[in-house]
């Protein structure tokens with residue numbers, strides 16, 4: 040499963056409000072995504088800023104946002120705001 044843990048090159052950062060809005064938009068646009076996040080993560084702690092990353096899916100061009108902490112390890116569970124794909128960072 041380590042193959043889906045990405046390289047740690049952040050694209051940018053965002054405020055908590057921006058992060059929350061992006062994840063909310065992604066879950067609204069992708070059916071089942073909210074359930075997937077709830078099942079796979081524990082809630083994030085409160086931080087002022089969060090890293091974002093570029094989606095690695097070919098041709099997507101979306102930005103990947105922190106959605107929670109992965110239950111199974113210490114990685115951050117992230118979601119793409121365009122294609123809705125999830126991965127660990």
Ligand SMILES: [Zn+2]
Nearest residue numbers: 094099119122
């Ligand atoms: Zn994407």
